[in-house]
Amino acid sequence: MEFSELIRTGQAQAELLRGPEAPPLRGTLCVTGHHLLLSPGPQATPDLWLLLLRSVDSIEKRVAGDSGTITLRCKDLRVLQLDIEGVEATLNIARSIEALSSLESVITSFPFFYRPKGLRLGDAWHFHPPERYYKRVARETNAWRLSEANEDFSLCPSYPRAVIVPRAVDDDALARSARFRQGGRFPVLSYHHAPSRTVLLRSSQPLTGPQKRRCAEDEALLRAVLAGSRPGARGFIVDTRSAQTAKQARMTGGGTEAKAAYLGWKRLHRPLERGRPLQESFVHLVEACGDLEQSMDHWLSRLAGCRWLAHVKEALSTACLAAQGMEREGACILVHGAEGTDSTLLVTSLAQLILDPSSRTMAGFQELVEREWIQAGHPFQLRCAHSAFSHAHPKHEAPTFLLFLDCVWQLGRQFPLSLEFGEGMLLALFDHAYASPFGTFLCNSEQERCLCEVRTRTHSLWSGLNQLKEQRKLRNPLYVPNPLALWPSVEPQSLRLWQGLFLRWTRPPEPSEAAWEKVWQIVTDQEKTEGSQPTVSASEPQL
C-alpha cells in the first residue's frame, strides 16, 4: 500500500490555534505519510510544527464560505484547530488525516521508519526481559526456575518466551495448567519479596466452567508455591472481580478457584472496573475537564459522577491489600481477574512499587513497565487504539495503563521524595502508550512483536528516554532512596485529580515550570557545593 494513495491534497495555507496559552501559527500545511506539518514560511524553516498523525484521536471539519476549519483532538488530550484556506483543500486534508491516522497495519506505522540521530537500532531492547529479573530472584531463593516451556508461544500466546515458575513444577505440568487457564495464562511469578520470603503471582481465571472442573497440575502448582515460600505460609487469591461476577463466569466456561481444591489458599474479591465502563469514566472525566465555564458545584458533581478517582482509590486499595498480605502477613498472593491482562497487571505492578525500593528508581520503573505490562501481555494496541475523544463506539479500548500511571502519580504525591522519576516520566509514558515514534508499546503481546520484528526494526522507547537531554524532564530532583514500603493513604481527602495530565493543555504551564526550575536549581546548587568540597579537602596536606 502506498501512503500517497491516501493523501488527497499535498498542501494548503493554514493557521493553527493551539489553545489559549500558545500564540497561533500561520504557514503552509502539509500532510505526509505519518505527519502533519506546518511550515511557517520560507524564512523560518527551523520552526517547523509537526504532529504524528497516529496521535490524532478524532477529527471534525467545518466549512464556511471559501475556507474551512479542522478540529483535531489528540490522544494526549490536546485540542488543535486548523483554519484552512479553500473548501476543497479542507475536505481533502481532513479525509487524508482520517485515513492515515487510523491505519491498522503495524509494520507500516511510523516506528518502522523512525531513525533518530544518536540512537542505534536494537539498543536497550534486551535490557529488561524476565530473564534479567529471574537472575535477581535466583539470588534470593532457589525455589523458582526460569521455564522456556513457552518458547514458541504455544502454551500461552500472550506470555513471553520465558516465565518464572516453581522449581518443583515441570514443563508438562505447566502445559496442563495452561490448558486450565483462560488464554493459557497459568500462574507465574510476578515478584519475590525477599524480606518476607513470599511471592506475588499472576494468572488468568481457571476454566472451571459450570461443572466445576478441576486441574490437578494447577492445584499442585499453587501448592508448590506455598511449599517454596517461608514455612507455614498461607496464600491469598485476590480476584479482581466481584464474587457475583466470578461465579457468573462459570456459565461461559470461566470461574474461580474452588476452596476445597486449593488447600492453604483463601480467596478475596476486590472488584475493579475494567473495559468499557473504565473507558467511559475516562471519556467523561476528559469531557468535564474541557468545560472551562462550569460552576464549582457542577464541576464537583461531574468529578464525582465520572468515578475516575473512585477507580484510582479502588486500584490503590487492592494493590495495598496485596502488598500488605505479603509484607505484614507473610502470605503468598495470586492475583487474577478474567483474562489476567488488565486489572491483574494493575494490581501486581502497583504492589511492587509499594514494596520494592528498586522499582522506584528510573531504571527499575522502566523494567517494571516492561516486565509487568509489555512482556506480561497487556494488549496495548487494542487498549490504546483510541483515547478519550473518539466518537467511535469503544470496542477493546480501556485506559488501564493510564489508571496505573495515575496511581503512581498519587503515590508520588504522597511520597514526593521516594520516586526517582517525576511527573514528566509518567506523562511521557502516557503519550507514548497512545502514539509513539518508538516501538516499545506496539502490538498486543510478545508473540506479535516477534512476528513484526519490532525489536530489530524499531527503536526502543527506553533508549529514547534514557538520553541525557531527556533526564531533566523525567527525573525527580527530590529523590532520596527510601528502603521502606510506601503505604499510601487511600482516603478521598488524600487523592487528587492529576491536573498535570488532565488539565495539561488548559492551565497555563508557567507557574509549575517556574517551580520545577527552582527545585532543580536548589538541588543542583547543593550538588555543586558538595561536589567541589572533597577536591579541596583532598588537596589539603596533613600537617
Add this chain to the structure above:
Amino acid sequence: MEHIRTPKVENVRLVDRISSKKAALGTLYLTATHVIFVENAPDTRKETWILHSQISTIEKQATTATGCPLLIRCKNFQLLQLIIPQERDCHDVYLSLVRLARPVKYEELYCFSFNPKLDKEEREQGWMLIDLGEEYRRMGLPNNYWQLSDVNRDYRVCDSYPTDLYVPRSATAHIIVGSSKFRSRRRFPALSYYYRENHASICRSSQPLSGFSARCLEDEQMLQAIRKANPGSDFIYVVDTRPKLNAMANRAAGKGYENEDNYSNIKFQFIGIENIHVMRNSLQKMLEVCELKSPSMSDFLWGLENSGWLRHIKAILDAGIFIAKAVSEEGASVLVHCSDGWDRTAQVCSVASLLLDPHYRTLKGFMVLIEKDWISFGHKFNHRYGNLDGDPKEISPVIDQFIECVWQLMEQFPCAFEFNERFLIHIQHHIYSCQFGNFLCNSQKERQELKIQERTHSSWAHLWKNRADYLNPLFRADHSQTRGALRLPTAPCSFTHKFWSGMYNRFEKGLQPRQSVTDYLMAVKEESQQLEEELAALGERLEKIQKVQLNRTEVKSNKQCEPSKHSGFSTSDNSTANTPQDYSGNVKSFPSRSPSQGDEDSALILTQDNLKSSDPDLSANSDQESGVEDLSCRSPSGGERAPSEDSGKDRDSDEAVFLTA
C-alpha cells in the same frame, strides 16, 4: 481556678477518630489554660494539649458499658473523643470545660497570663514590628492626591475604624462627616490600598443608607473625590460584594446600595458573596464530610459540593480578581463594600491587594496585610471567632476563608509567596488561641481601652522570630511571573480549587503527604549554605597552608576529610516510615498476627520528628509536630460493612475455616 471541678481524671481513654477499637489509656488533666491528656504507655507518654480557647463544642454522649463518652471539637479542626469511666467525673469535666471554654471577660483569656519570658522592652519592640504608618509610606503616601486625615481622632466619627486614615485631599472634614452619616455604622469610604503604578486605589466603606430614594450630597462628593484622586480614569467602580437580592432587601431597612443615577461616573457592580450565616453553615457541613468514617470517593465529593464551601471560596477569589484587574488593567479605582464593611469587604480587599502587590506575598507583608485590612479596619475578631462567650450567630469563619484563598493561590503560584502553608496554619491557630493580644476584641478602640499592647504579647513578633520555619524554598522574588501583579488566567475556572486537607484534616497525619518537599528543600538549602561556608573556610585554610609550605619541600599524602554529608536531611527519608492502613475493608481477611510489627516503624516517626515550632501549643497540636500519631488505623473501604467476600451463598469459597485453622 474556681471553674475546675476536678483537676485530674485517671483511666480515661482517648479514642482514635477513625477506628473506634483503638484507644489510648491515660490521665486527663484540667488546668487554668489547657486540657491535657497524658498517655500511660511508658515509652512514649504522649501528651495532647488543648487550649481552652480552641474548644468549639463539647458534647456529652450517652453512657455505655465502658464509660461516658465526651466529644471535644476544636476551632483548629481537631476532634477529641474521650471515654471517662465514671459518669460523675465526666459530668464534672463537662461542666468545667463548658465554663472554661466560654470566658466572659477578656481578663480570663490566655494572653493575659501567657509569659514567654521576655522583658518589657522586648515585648514593646514586638508590638512595633508591624507599623501601618510605614506601610502607607511604602505605598507612596501621602502624595498629591491622598492625605492622612485626623477626622477620626479619638474615634469621634467612627468607633470601629482606626484613628489614622487616608482620604482624598479634596475630601474635607465636612464631606467625610457628612458621608459617614450616610453609611452604616458611620464607616465612610477610606483608602485600603493605593496602586502606585497608575494612581488607582481600592477604598472601602459600609453600605449607604439609601433606602429606596435617599441621597446624600456629601457622600456623592466623597465618591467624586475618590475618582478625582485618580487622574488616569474618569470613573470608579463601586463593588457591592453581596448577592443582589440581599442588597435589595436591605433597602427596606433604610440601607441598600448606590444608585448609579445619583453618583456621577460610577460603575456599580454586584459580586455575590454569601453572608456570615451561610458561611458558618457551609463550614459545618464540610467538617461533617471530613468526619465521615471511610467515605467513598463519591460520598466525599458530593458532600463537598453539597457544603458549597469551595463555591464560596471561589466567589471570594473571583471578587478579588475582578478588583485587581480593574485596578491594574483598567486603571480604575474601586470602592468596595458589603453591609457593614468588615467581613466580605475585608476578604475581598485583602485578596485584591495580595494579587496586586508582591510585598503582601512576603512574610512581613502578609502580616501587614492582616494588620491593615482586618485588625485596624475593625474586623470583629471577638464575635467571629468566639473568644468570649457571646451570640453563636455572630460566629463565622470569615478570616479562615481568606486564609484558604491565599492557600489556593499558593497552590496555583508555587513561586509567588515567600511563606509556606505552615505559616497560614499557624496564623489560623493564633487567631483562635488567644495566646497573643493581636486578634482580640472587635476594634482598635476596644484594644486601646483594654491596653492590649501593655498587657499582652504580639503574635507577629513570635511568628517573625520563628520565620525560618515559614519560608517557602521555591519563592522567586525576581521572577517575571511573581514580580508585580499576579497574572491570572482570563477565565478563572473551577478546577484550580482544591480541598485543603492540610488545614481541615491536619490532625490526621495519615491523610497528609508523608514527606515534605518544603522541609526537604529547606534542609538542602541550609546544607549547601553550610557547605559553602565550610568551603570558604577551607579555602582560606588552604591559602594559609600553601604560604607555610613555601618553605617545606615534602607534602604529605592527603587525608580525605570526612564530608559532613547530608547532616541536614539524613532523617528525611525516614519520614516515610509509615504502617499500612487497613486496606482489607474486611476485618476477617487478615486476622492480624502483626499488631506489634508496625510499632518499630512508628517509633521511627517519633525519633525523626523535627520539633519545628518552639511553641508548646503548636508543637503539641499541629500537624508537623504531632508525630506520635498512629497511622495504621484508617479503613479505606469500610470496616463496618459486610465482608465483600463470597457473601455466604457461594459455599465453596467461604474460607473462614482456613483462618481459624
